[in-house]
Amino acid sequence: MALLDRITEPKHLRGLSLRELEQLAGELRDKIIDTCAKNGGHVAPSLGVVELTIALHRVFDSPYDKIVWDVGHQAYAHKILTGRKEAFSTLRTLGGISGFPKRAESSHDVFDVGHSSTSISASLGMAVARDLKGARNKVLAVIGDGSMTGGIAYEALNHAGDLNKDLVVILNDNEMSISENVGAMSELLSRTVTNEFVHRIRKDVGAFLKALPMVGTSALQIAKKAEESLKGLFTPGMLFQAFGFEYIGPIDGHNIPLLLETLENVRKFDDAVLIHVVTKKGKGYPPAEKNPSLFHGVGPFERETGKVLKGKGGPASYTGIFGETMKKIARENEKVVAITAAMPDGTGLSPFAKEFPERFFDVGIAEQHAITFAAGLAAQGFRPVVALYSSFLQRAYDQVFHDVCLQNLPVLLAIDRAGVVGNDGPTHHGVFDLSYLRVLPGLTIMAPKDENELQHMLQTGLELDGPSAVRYPRGSGLGVPIEQILQPLPVGKGELLRDGKDAAIMAVGTMVYQALRAAETLAAEGIEVAVCNARFIKPLDRELVIKLAAKGRLITVEENVLQGGFGTGVLEVLEEEELTETAVTRLGYPDAFVEQGEQHELLARYGLNAEGIAAAVRKSLGR
Numbered sequence: 301m302a303l304l305d306r307i308t309e310p311k312h313l314r315g316l317s318l319r320e321l322e323q324l325a326g327e328l329r330d331k332i333i334d335t336c337a338k339n340g341g342h343v344a345p346s347l348g349v350v351e352l353t354i355a356l357h358r359v360f361d362s363p364y365d366k367i368v369w370d371v372g373h374q375a376y377a378h379k380i381l382t383g384r385k386e387a388f389s390t391l392r393t394l395g396g397i398s399g400f401p402k403r404a405e406s407s408h409d410v411f412d413v414g415h416s417s418t419s420i421s422a423s424l425g426m427a428v429a430r431d432l433k434g435a436r437n438k439v440l441a442v443i444g445d446g447s448m449t450g451g452i453a454y455e456a457l458n459h460a461g462d463l464n465k466d467l468v469v470i471l472n473d474n475e476m477s478i479s480e481n482v483g484a485m486s487e488l489l490s491r492t493v494t495n496e497f498v499h500r501i502r503k504d505v506g507a508f509l510k511a512l513p514m515v516g517t518s519a520l521q522i523a524k525k526a527e528e529s530l531k532g533l534f535t536p537g538m539l540f541q542a543f544g545f546e547y548i549g550p551i552d553g554h555n556i557p558l559l560l561e562t563l564e565n566v567r568k569f570d571d572a573v574l575i576h577v578v579t580k581k582g583k584g585y586p587p588a589e590k591n592p593s594l595f596h597g598v599g600p601f602e603r604e605t606g607k608v609l610k611g612k613g614g615p616a617s618y619t620g621i622f623g624e625t626m627k628k629i630a631r632e633n634e635k636v637v638a639i640t641a642a643m644p645d646g647t648g649l650s651p652f653a654k655e656f657p658e659r660f661f662d663v664g665i666a667e668q669h670a671i672t673f674a675a676g677l678a679a680q681g682f683r684p685v686v687a688l689y690s691s692f693l694q695r696a697y698d699q700v701f702h703d704v705c706l707q708n709l710p711v712l713l714a715i716d717r718a719g720v721v722g723n724d725g726p727t728h729h730g731v732f733d734l735s736y737l738r739v740l741p742g743l744t745i746m747a748p749k750d751e752n753e754l755q756h757m758l759q760t761g762l763e764l765d766g767p768s769a770v771r772y773p774r775g776s777g778l779g780v781p782i783e784q785i786l787q788p789l790p791v792g793k794g795e796l797l798r799d800g801k802d803a804a805i806m807a808v809g810t811m812v813y814q815a816l817r818a819a820e821t822l823a824a825e826g827i828e829v830a831v832c833n834a835r836f837i838k839p840l841d842r843e844l845v846i847k848l849a850a851k852g853r854l855i856t857v858e859e860n861v862l863q864g865g866f867g868t869g870v871l872e873v874l875e876e877e878e879l880t881e882t883a884v885t886r887l888g889y890p891d892a893f894v895e896q897g898e899q900h901e902l903l904a905r906y907g908l909n910a911e912g913i914a915a916a917v918r919k920s921l922g923r
């Protein structure tokens with residue numbers, strides 16, 4: 301019988317020998333690789349923390365002790381060890397278990413995640429709650445080096461240093477974000493990890509600590525002294541000590557005995573402690589070790605070779621076209637600069653970075669800074685393009701309002717992953733941006749019907765005097781021809797793609813071709829429907845709205861929540877024009893968080909495909 305079959309709760313780990321724990325690590329890796337080969341998933345982050353997860357669950361008493369995972373994309377071993385071994389085969393699928401910790405899924409998932417750098421704040425809150433309740437449980441945050449580039453992590457450290465709570469922060473340092481990690485902090489960490497001198501001293505201190513049968517404050521004091529003895533070097537230890545944390549490390553995060561010993565010791569402290577653990581991203585699966593960026597988050601792949609099964613050969617992705625267009629534009633306009641928040645590959649900017657290294661900026665997982673940094677550049681005459689995922693842009697809402705729109709600065713927001721993203725689920729779906737951006741005065745908002753229009757919209761945004769946003773979806777374009785000359789579009793004008801007397805569909809972005817397909821189906825049934833591509837969510841083409849409203853039945857379609865989105869904008873125009881006779885049906889996402897699943901499954905579920913749109917038109921006509 302596999303060892304894993306004996307572990308239905310973390311407490312079962314306590315009966316295992318060291319050799320068995322190591323065998324268990326192998327079995328966990330096997331299960332993670334097997335499942336992800338079928339379902340896709342965050343393979344490399346999860347493989348890197350298998351030993352750490354075993355050690356955490358062996359030493360601490362989850363869920364009484366609270367383990368807070370940052371981002372949560374590395375928590376697969378945690379899921380398997382906490383009663384979800386069978387359910388793990390449903391990972392990331394519609395109706396299956398989430399790829400991230402989720403409180404609704406298990407009492408061992410103590411905080412919902414998906415966005416980065418929240419773990420120290422959340423665990424500090426839990427530590428304060430514990431003390432207010434007079435409880436004695438431990439609280440642990442596990443945060444990656446990439447997530448330590450996010451400002452909220454330092455806000456939390458700053459606060460924690462002030463409160464001095466019993467709190468453990470485990471810094472899982474694999475020297476990688478999704479791509480290579482960036483920034484001065486990352487350099488400081490890796491300097492320490494690779495510095496021979498520091499290693500030697502720490503080894504000596506480690507041996508000394510082992511020789512003494514002591515725990516608690518005295519051991520910490522020695523660790524502190526060791527840190528202080530590193531004269532002339534500024535170390536992460538000094539930084540974290542300045543924040544009021546005791547610092548332990550760096551230690552090998554794949555060495556189970558060392559992890560157990562360290563965690564056992566730390567369990568007895570009641571101060572704020574940071575343990576710096578060094579791991580290898582993708583550990584134990586050669587394709588992932590060799591290419592940790594690809595295997596950070598990957599679709600289904602062939603287990604034996606690591607070959608990714610789909611994604612090659614079809615139409616270019618919107619992301620790819622965005623990256624290509626950026627290069628084209630930058631060759632013509634030297635004021636154009638590109639900014640990403642730790643997603644150079646995900647946003648398609650890596651080729652731009654290669655061609656224009658001085659005009660490309662990866663700011664780390666720092667969306668707020670990315671926007672204000674862009675505003676500074678724009679204030680000095682540059683044309684910054686900030687490429688962010690829709691869901692992550694939410695982090696920087698005040699910066700878009702205060703630093704960009706209020707000053708009418710010409711920053712272009714390239715909003716990728718707008719609409720449903722698929723298996724990452726509700727933390728990552730980009731279904732709110734039209735609503736939260738539409739309320740900002742002076743912001744021009746566009747959504748292309750296809751990848752060719754995307755490039756023209758980027759050109760349009762860059763020719764405006766004020767701020768603009770272009771939102772486009774995850775995945776392949778439609779395979780339409782890509783025009784070589786970039787044409788700015790007339791601002792605030794939609795295009796009528798098809799006329800029809802019975803009703804009109806006003807669609808934006810990904811919904812335009814679906815609307816056209818719906819109109820074709822309806823035409824075969826004798827229903828004649830007009831279809832327009834709105835192109836601009838703001839400013840809306842009022843003339844077009846008025847013209848189409850005259851047909852008596854208007855159907856708006858968007859890949860956004862209905863509250864405050866494109867359809868709401870159309871209703872506002874009708875109200876302002878007193879065209880209250882027109883029957884309006886709005887299609888979009890409801891006032892609820894959209895679950896995980898394949899994009900096409902989710903679109904079908906919410907009626908946002910040709911069939912759903914056709915059904916809505918029939919209903920509106922009473923057929």
Ligand SMILES: Cc1ncc(C[n+]2csc(CCOP(=O)(O)OP(=O)(O)O)c2C)c(N)n1
Pocket residue numbers: 345348371373374414415416443444445446447448474476477478581596641642643665667692695
């Ligand atoms: C606010 C936010 N921005 C961007 C991301 C995308 N993202 C997910 S994981 C990750 C890298 C995290 O690196 P690290 O914390 O070191 O974890 P590792 O994957 O290396 O284990 C990024 C940029 C995110 N989840 N949240």
Ligand SMILES: CC(=O)[C@@H](O)[C@H](O)COP(=O)(O)O
Pocket residue numbers: 342371373414478596597646717721724774
């Ligand atoms: C965990 C995380 O936030 C990212 O890894 C995300 O899963 C990437 O998504 P894409 O695959 O859409 O780039």
Ligand SMILES: [Mg+2]
Pocket residue numbers: 444445446447472473474475476477
């Ligand atoms: Mg990392």
